Structures are given as C-alpha cells and as structure tokens.
Amino acid sequence: MSSITIEKSASKGINDLLRHLLSTGKVDAVLAMRMMPDTGAWDLALVTDVKNLKELKPLAPVMTVNASQVLSNLSLSGKKIAAVLKPCELRAFVERVKREQGSLENLFTISHTCGGVFPLDLVAEGKVDRLLPKYEKVVSAGEIPSNIRDTCKACEHFIPMNADIMVSAAGECKPGEGCMIYLNSDKAREALSECTGEHGSAVLDSTSLEKLATARAREREKLFSSIEKDCSGLDGLVNIFGKCVGCHGCSRVCPICYCTLCDFESINFDYNLPYFEEHLARKGALRLPPDTMLFHMGRLTHMSFSCVGCGMCSDVCPVGIPVAAVFSRTGESTASIFDYLPGRDVTEEIPVMIFKEEEFPELG
Amino acid sequence: MTETTGIPVVLKTDNGVETPVREFLGQMLDSGAVDALIMPLKVPSGDSFAWILLNDAGMLDDAVPFPAVMPVQGARALRSLTRKEKGDLTVLALMRPCEIRAGIELSKLGQVNTDNLILATYDCPGAIPLQDYVNDPESSEASFKEMFTTGEPGENAKPACRTCVNFSAVDSDLHFGFLGISDEGMLVIPGSTRGAELLQKMDIQSETGDKLLPLWKSEVESILKKRTAARDIAFKKTESDIKGFSGMLNVFSNCIGCHNCQSACPICYCRLCYFGSEASRSNPEALMNQAIKRGGISLPPERIMFHTGRLAHMSLSCVSCGQCSDACPVSIPVADVFSFVAEQTQSTFEYKAGRNDGKPLPLRDFKKSELPGVHELVKDAEPGGASHE
Amino acid sequence: MNKEFKPRITSFLCKWCSYTGADLAGTSRLQYSTSIIPLQVMCSSRVDPVFLLKAYLSGSDGVLLGGCHPGDCHYETGNYHTRRRFALVKEVFESLGLESERLKLSWISASEGPKFARVANEYTEEIRKLGENPTRKSIFL
Numbered sequence: 001m002s003s004i005t006i007e008k009s010a011s012k013g014i015n016d017l018l019r020h021l022l023s024t025g026k027v028d029a030v031l032a033m034r035m036m037p038d039t040g041a042w043d044l045a046l047v048t049d050v051k052n053l054k055e056l057k058p059l060a061p062v063m064t065v066n067a068s069q070v071l072s073n074l075s076l077s078g079k080k081i082a083a084v085l086k087p088c089e090l091r092a093f094v095e096r097v098k099r100e101q102g103s104l105e106n107l108f109t110i111s112h113t114c115g116g117v118f119p120l121d122l123v124a125e126g127k128v129d130r131l132l133p134k135y136e137k138v139v140s141a142g143e144i145p146s147n148i149r150d151t152c153k154a155c156e157h158f159i160p161m162n163a164d165i166m167v168s169a170a171g172e173c174k175p176g177e178g179c180m181i182y183l184n185s186d187k188a189r190e191a192l193s194e195c196t197g198e199h200g201s202a203v204l205d206s207t208s209l210e211k212l213a214t215a216r217a218r219e220r221e222k223l224f225s226s227i228e229k230d231c232s233g234l235d236g237l238v239n240i241f242g243k244c245v246g247c248h249g250c251s252r253v254c255p256i257c258y259c260t261l262c263d264f265e266s267i268n269f270d271y272n273l274p275y276f277e278e279h280l281a282r283k284g285a286l287r288l289p290p291d292t293m294l295f296h297m298g299r300l301t302h303m304s305f306s307c308v309g310c311g312m313c314s315d316v317c318p319v320g321i322p323v324a325a326v327f328s329r330t331g332e333s334t335a336s337i338f339d340y341l342p343g344r345d346v347t348e349e350i351p352v353m354i355f356k357e358e359e360f361p362e363l364g
Numbered sequence: 365m366t367e368t369t370g371i372p373v374v375l376k377t378d379n380g381v382e383t384p385v386r387e388f389l390g391q392m393l394d395s396g397a398v399d400a401l402i403m404p405l406k407v408p409s410g411d412s413f414a415w416i417l418l419n420d421a422g423m424l425d426d427a428v429p430f431p432a433v434m435p436v437q438g439a440r441a442l443r444s445l446t447r448k449e450k451g452d453l454t455v456l457a458l459m460r461p462c463e464i465r466a467g468i469e470l471s472k473l474g475q476v477n478t479d480n481l482i483l484a485t486y487d488c489p490g491a492i493p494l495q496d497y498v499n500d501p502e503s504s505e506a507s508f509k510e511m512f513t514t515g516e517p518g519e520n521a522k523p524a525c526r527t528c529v530n531f532s533a534v535d536s537d538l539h540f541g542f543l544g545i546s547d548e549g550m551l552v553i554p555g556s557t558r559g560a561e562l563l564q565k566m567d568i569q570s571e572t573g574d575k576l577l578p579l580w581k582s583e584v585e586s587i588l589k590k591r592t593a594a595r596d597i598a599f600k601k602t603e604s605d606i607k608g609f610s611g612m613l614n615v616f617s618n619c620i621g622c623h624n625c626q627s628a629c630p631i632c633y634c635r636l637c638y639f640g641s642e643a644s645r646s647n648p649e650a651l652m653n654q655a656i657k658r659g660g661i662s663l664p665p666e667r668i669m670f671h672t673g674r675l676a677h678m679s680l681s682c683v684s685c686g687q688c689s690d691a692c693p694v695s696i697p698v699a700d701v702f703s704f705v706a707e708q709t710q711s712t713f714e715y716k717a718g719r720n721d722g723k724p725l726p727l728r729d730f731k732k733s734e735l736p737g738v739h740e741l742v743k744d745a746e747p748g749g750a751s752h753e
Numbered sequence: 754m755n756k757e758f759k760p761r762i763t764s765f766l767c768k769w770c771s772y773t774g775a776d777l778a779g780t781s782r783l784q785y786s787t788s789i790i791p792l793q794v795m796c797s798s799r800v801d802p803v804f805l806l807k808a809y810l811s812g813s814d815g816v817l818l819g820g821c822h823p824g825d826c827h828y829e830t831g832n833y834h835t836r837r838r839f840a841l842v843k844e845v846f847e848s849l850g851l852e853s854e855r856l857k858l859s860w861i862s863a864s865e866g867p868k869f870a871r872v873a874n875e876y877t878e879e880i881r882k883l884g885e886n887p888t889r890k891s892i893f894l
Contacts, residue, residue: 043662049659073651076648260636270448285892300845320499355830
C-alpha cells in the first residue's frame with residue numbers, strides 16, 4: 001500500500017495533507033471538526049478557504065454530530081470534498097449511501113485509527129483542550145482513556161474500513177515521530193502524488209494495535225454483559241427505558257435513522273379514545289403518551305443491524321439511558337444472523353432488502 | 365391572578381399535603397365524578413416519573429401528586445389522550461401550573477380537547493432539573509422537600525422555576541392551595557363553574573375557607589413579589605447575553621442541532637417540524653456555494669435560524685416551563701432566552717400564554733388599527749410612504 | 754389458573770394462503786382454537802416488524818404470522834422478505850431476553866386447512882403453557 005510519512009505529529013500532518021488537497025484544487029472543500037476561534041465551542045466545519053484551515057482540529061476526539069448525517073446532503077453538491085471522518089462516521093456514511101442518502105463519488109474520505117471521543121457534556125463544558133494532552137498520551141500508548149464514550153471504549157472497529165486516505169493516530173503513532181498516511185485508492189494516490197513528505201510503501205502495523213484491540217474487546221464484553229444483566233426480560237426493559245421522556249433525540253441524532261418523519265412520530269401512533277378505555281378496563285392504568293417501549297424496540301428492528309455504535313444517542317439522552325450500549329449489543333446480534341457488518345462494504349446490501357431462497361430453516 | 369369561582373373546600377393536613385389530595389382524588393374516582401385520573405407515578409427504576417392514566421383507585425397509593433421533577437411536560441400527556449376525539453371519558457389531570465397552562469395553549473391550537481378534562485393544579489415550588497434528579501434522586505428529593513415546605517425554589521430548582529411568576533392560581537378547574545397555611549389545612553379552590561359544580565357534587569363536609577383563603581392569598585402575593593424580582597434580574601442578564609447577533613451566536617455556540625429543545629417543548633406540537641423537514645433542508649449546491657462565498661460554514665447548517673424560527677413560531681404561547689433547557693444535551697440555557705423573548709412578544713400583543721380568558725391566539729386575530737410602530741416601519745418601507753389607512 | 758387461561762393469539766394471515774387455509778379449515782368443519790384472532794393482510798411481507806411488536810406489547814399472548822410457502826408467494830418474493838424480518842424480530846427479542854416463543858411464523862398454503870387447524874391448536878397449547886403475557890398488566894410500557 002502506498003504511504004506518505006510526514007515528519008510531524010499526526011494532527012499537524014493531517015493539516016498539511018488537507019492544505020495540499022485544498023490549495024492544489026484537488027478538492028473544493030474540507031469537512032472536519034473545528035474549535036470555533038471566538039467562543040471555543042466545537043462544531044463540524046466545511047472549509048473552502050485555505051486560510052480557515054488552521055481552525056480545524058481534524059483528529060480531535062469530539063463528535064458534535066455524526067458527520068455522516070451532514071455529509072449526505074453535501075455529497076450531492078457536485079463539488080469535491082475531503083471529509084475527515086471517524087471510523088464509525090465513515091461506516092455510518094456507507095450505510096447511508098446504501099439507503100440512497102448520499103454518494104461517495106465526489107468524496108475523498110479521510111479517516112484515522114480512533115482512540116474514541118469525549119462525551120458531549122465534557123465538550124460543552126469546554127474541557128477538551130485541557131484533557132487533550134493526557135488523551136493523546138494514553139491513546140498513543142494503545143490504551144483506553146477513562147473519560148471517553150462508553151461505546152467508544154467498547155468499539156472494536158477503530159481501524160477505518162475503506163477510507164481513501166488513512167492516518168495513523170492511535171497505537172503506533174508517537175507524537176513528534178512522524179505522521180503515517182496510507183493511501184488506499186487510486187484517486188488518493190493521484191491526488192497526493194505531489195504532497196510533501198516521504199513517499200513509500202507500507203501497511204498499517206496492526207501488531208502495535210493489538211494491545212488496544214484486546215483492551216477494547218475486554219471493555220466490550222464488560223459493557224455487553226452489564227447490559228445483558230440490566231436489560232433482560234420485560235422488567236429489565238422497563239427498568240432501562242421506563243424513564244424515557246419520549247423526546248426521540250436518540251433517533252434524530254442517529255446516523256442510520258434517516259427518515260424525515262419517523263414512523264413513531266407519525267399519525268399511525270395517535271389513538272382514539274376507545275384505545276385508552278380498553279387499556280384502562282384491562283389493567284386500570286397506562287402510560288401517557290403511550291408506546292415508549294414500542295419506540296425503542298421498533299427502532300431496534302428498523303435499524304440495529306446497521307448500528308455503528310457511534311454513541312450519539314446516549315450522549316443526547318436527557319435522562320442518561322445507555323441507549324447506545326443497548327443498541328450496539330442488539331445490533332451485533334441482529335447483524336450477525338445475516339453475516340452482516342455495517343459499513344464494511346458499500347456493495348454489500350442491507351440485509352432486509354435481500355434474501356436467500358434457502359435460509360433460516362428453523363423458521364416457518 | 366384568577367378569581368375563585370364558588371366556595372373553596374378545606375382539607376385536613378394532619379398527615380401532610382399528599383395524603384389528603386390522594387384521598388380527595390380517590391373520592392372523586394369512587395363517586396364517579398370523574399372516570400379516570402392523570403397522575404405521576406414513579407417509574408420502576410425509581411429515578412424518574414411517568415404520567416399514568418388510571419381508573420383504579422388502588423393505584424393512587426403509588427401516585428405522587430407533587431413530584432420533584434417534570435420529566436414529560438404534562439400537556440403532552442393531555443394531547444396524546446385527547447387530540448383525536450373527545451369521547452365521554454371525564455378525566456382529571458393533576459399537574460403543575462405551567463403544564464396546565466401549556467394544555468390550555470394546546471387547546472387553543474386544536475391539539476388538546478378540554479371538554480371532558482378537569483384541569484387541577486397546585487402551588488408549585490418549582491422542579492428539580494431532570495438530569496440532577498436522575499443522577500441523584502435521593503438528594504434531589506431532599507432539596508425538593510425543602511422547596512416544597514418554603515414554597516420558594518432555591519438554588520437547586522430549574523432556572524425557569526426560580527423566575528416563574530405563574531406558580532399558583534393559574535386558570536384551572538380546581539386548585540390545591542397550601543402556601544402559608546399547610547399546618548392548618550389545604551384549600552381546594554374552584555377556578556371554574558365546572559370545578560365549582562364538581563366540588564358541590566362531592567359534598568365534602570368541611571369548614572369554609574374564609575379563614576385560610578386570605579392567609580393563603582397573602583403568602584402567594586409575597587412569594588410572587590420575590591419571584592418577580594428574581595425574574596427581573598434574570599431577564600436583564602439574558603437581555604445583555606443575547607444582545608446582537610454575536611450574543612445569540614455566543615449563547616447557542618454549543619448547539620449541535622439535535623432539536624431536543626423542540627421535541628421536549630409542549631407547545632411545539634407539529635409532528636414534522638418545518639426545521640426538520642425536506643422543505644428546510646438546504647439544497648446541496650446552494651449550501652456549497654454559501655461555503656465558497658464565506659470561506660466556510662458551520663454544520664449542521666442554520667442552527668441559529670432554528671432557534672430564532674422557533675421563537676417566531678411558538679414564543680407567543682411559551683409558558684416558560686423550562687423543558688427545553690432540561691432536554692439540552694449541551695446545557696444551553698434555552699429556556700432563559702425563550703422566556704425572555706416570550707415576555708416581549710406576548711406583551712406586544714397584550715397576550716398572556718396559558719390564560720383561559722377567551723382571548724384568541726394573537727396571530728389568529730387582528731385589529732384594523734393596531735401596532736402603530738410596526739405600521740410606521742411598513743410605511744417607511746413602501747415607496748412614497750403610501751398608507752392603507 | 755392456567756386452566757381458565759385462554760390465550761389471545763393475534764394472527765396476521767396472508768390473504769392468498771394462510772387466511773384461505775383458515776377458511777378451508779372452517780368450511781371443512783375442522784375444530785381449531787378460538788384463541789386465534791385472525792387479521793387478513795394482502796401479503797405476509799406487508800407486516801412491518803412493528804406490527805408484531807405492537808401486538809406483543811399490547812398484551813397478545815402469542816403473535817402468529819402466516820404466509821405462503823417459500824417459492825409460492827402470490828407476489829413472488831414477499832415471504833422471503835417476511836422470513837428475514839421475522840428472524841430479525843426474533844433476534845431482537847432474544848437479545849433483550851424477551852420470550853421469543855410468543856412469536857411464531859408458519860407457512861400454510863390455501864389448501865392446507867388441516868395444517869392451519871393443527872398449527873392453531875398446537876400454538877395455542879404452547880402459549881397456554883407459557884402463561885399470560887406479562888405485557889398485559891404492565892402499565893409503564
């Protein structure tokens with residue numbers, strides 16, 4: 001695999017790379033995380049002017065919105081965009097493309113080995129800058145920072161799948177020792193043929209990431225078994241989701257839930273009075289508004305097999321329900337019955353859109 | 365403040381204020397005065413409450429008439445029950461004043477049918493912020509107990525509650541009043557003819573409220589003064605915080621565009637908000653052109669537009685319940701801004717959200733001669749200053 | 754108590770096969786369980802997973818989904834999709850530790866009146882053993 005080594009830290013190296021792409025006109029715009037210079041708040045920025053590139057922090061462990069959501073629309077603009085995506089954002093975008101919610105055609109997807117992101121409350125409190133040095137140290141040692149999202153700690157897909165350009169930013173990356181950039185596609189090789197740095201050939205040394213992979217697998221096991229314990233059976237389900245306030249924030253920030261009007265917001269779930277009367281007659285009481293469990297279980301059947309475990313849903317939940325942990329755990333099961341892995345391959349079809357004539361012999 | 369309609373009933377408070385309310389409501393259910401109640405019940409995990417429609421009086425023991433927190437704005441519960449048709453199920457809902465007020469606004473907006481609803485409310489000391497409660501229900505309950513006893517929201521209450529001036533005696537059918545009198549008793553005050561008839565029908569033998577009513581009124585007045593003062597201070601701060609476009613940008617700089625504020629808002633009833641619709645989605649070429657023209661753009665796009673748009677769409681009916689702030693995952697003081705702006709927009713039309721005073725929604729109404737300031741602006745904008753008057 | 758317990762089984766039956774099969778069972782005077790509450794759908798694939806969930810959460814003791822045998826779908830491939838969706842819902846149930854036995858998929862053709870009666874009776878018995886669906890009494894759903 002072609003590679004470029006830039007004798008700078010990963011975060012500086014990737015900025016050089018973006019500068020090269022934008023200033024040579026290989027792309028018209030760059031999409032990446034940014035710290036707003038005036039307020040210190042974080043956002044996702046689309047930069048078209050080279051002089052604004054310095055505001056970008058492409059490798060920052062911050063996800064204010066799963067970038068795949070905004071990329072859907074942008075990817076149809078006809079302009080070329082270099083999009084710096086976390087591995088789960090890229091996987092989510094691939095899932096969206098399968099659902100005809102965007103196109104990879106005009107994109108340079110740039111991703112990196114990912115150490116995980118900080119929860120939104122830390123970001124909103126303006127703590128990122130202060131926490132960053134320690135984070136970088138821990139991540140470059142191939143360990144798990146204690147203050148990242150739960151589902152990031154448990155994420156086993158921290159090496160990007162199918163990015164045009166991949167930057168090494170966890171595990172083997174040692175600040176100051178050079179930024180390794182791997183070029184996975186012809187268009188990446190073509191666009192970066194004149195980028196400064198040492199051009200060569202290398203493959204990502206995954207042995208240096210084995211320690212992280214082991215640690216993540218352990219965390220995943222821990223998280224999933226705690227969810228299995230807490231969210232088991234009807235009582236468990238009610239225990240976990242009973243305090244849901246029905247704001248549906250989880251579905252709005254979900255990169256897979258792309259429907260403009262979710263079924264559960266629709267008139268299908270408005271009821272006539274007899275419905276309530278029947279429930280009253282039967283059990284003497286019911287919850288208002290109804291259908292809290294239906295919403296979460298419904299979403300599990302509608303999208304869990306495509307869940308990339310980005311953790312946005314947990315972060316926006318006003319009552320701290322571990323939505324992401326439940327969804328990634330069930331998602332792993334629902335995807336596995338179809339031998340499916342969300343975001344692995346854009347040509348792999350969504351399991352509910354296809355079938356085999358001979359399968360699931362135990363059913364029916 | 366609303367005038368009382370009919371004669372209040374006095375309930376004994378020897379066992380605190382919750383027990384007599386439960387007994388009173390149980391009696392209403394048993395006597396058939398109402399068919400069902402809407403009450404908060406603690407959820408099984410014990411760290412929040414849910415609205416429960418119940419007709420089993422046995423369940424009242426588990427109901428919490430005055431919960432420490434407001435997870436779902438009660439008006440949303442009223443809407444889910446009555447939006448489709450009125451039927452003939454008479455339901456009494458015991459809710460915070462801001463929830464009843466939001467219910468009244470929703471009824472004007474055609475989303476709640478109050479024909480068979482008995483709206484009951486109480487002297488609200490405020491609520492604990494939702495996240496605080498979920499994180500530590502025990503100490504939140506302790507803070508709430510203190511608020512409840514003094515009738516004053518302290519440091520631990522939601523910011524919206526600390527500055528709330530509609531904490532008692534809002535338009536409702538029945539009001540449970542206990543501020544300043546809870547040692548001696550509790551008043552059930554009818555606020556409508558329907559409420560008065562219900563009370564009469566129940567035929568409760570009690571002393572008249574002649575003695576307690578003035579005591580209660582004066583306590584409410586005195587708390588109102590304090591909260592009004594707190595509100596004035598808060599409004600001044602918000603006014604300076606959001607001044608100018610840079611002020612708005614600053615206050616909302618952390619916004620991630622999740623629209624939780626809108627979906628928690630009792631007034632925003634649209635099932636598909638304009639700001640989540642295809643119609644509001646920027647055309648990709650236009651978005652890119654905008655980025656090229658400016659050197660870059662912040663994403664998701666139009667987050668400030670969303671908030672100002674929502675102010676334009678719903679601030680006339682905003683009841684300042686503070687749900688928007690509670691639902692915000694990045695702790696933006698949404699409710700501070702919305703309450704402040706709502707005060708301005710509502711006073712422009714001499715409208716008060718949540719009143720059941722027969723006044724139509726301001727934007728459903730007009731007078732041929734009104735808003736002279738606006739008219740001047742229009743006149744200036746027209747070539748030749750033509751006037752239609 | 755279980756003796757008096759009469760399960761309610763919400764049954765989504767495809768118009769072309771299973772519903773006709775149920776009709777045939779009736780016209781052939783075969784006795785089958787009155788626990789079956791039949792609902793006709795144009796194709797088993799018209800049944801969104803959410804229908805099954807709603808039936809389950811609304812207190813149905815069992816939920817039966819009946820379609821044409823694989824390969825026989827009136828719309829050619831509808832039931833293949835049904836099978837995938839059903840497998841999906843089952844998996845969601847299993848991952849959440851819910852009683853997935855309360856969901857059943859069965860292929861019953863228009864000519865299989867006896868099979869319909871047998872499936873109806875056997876499933877009713879299975880559900881009777883399982884007991885009442887706890888969602889029937891739960892108020893926080």
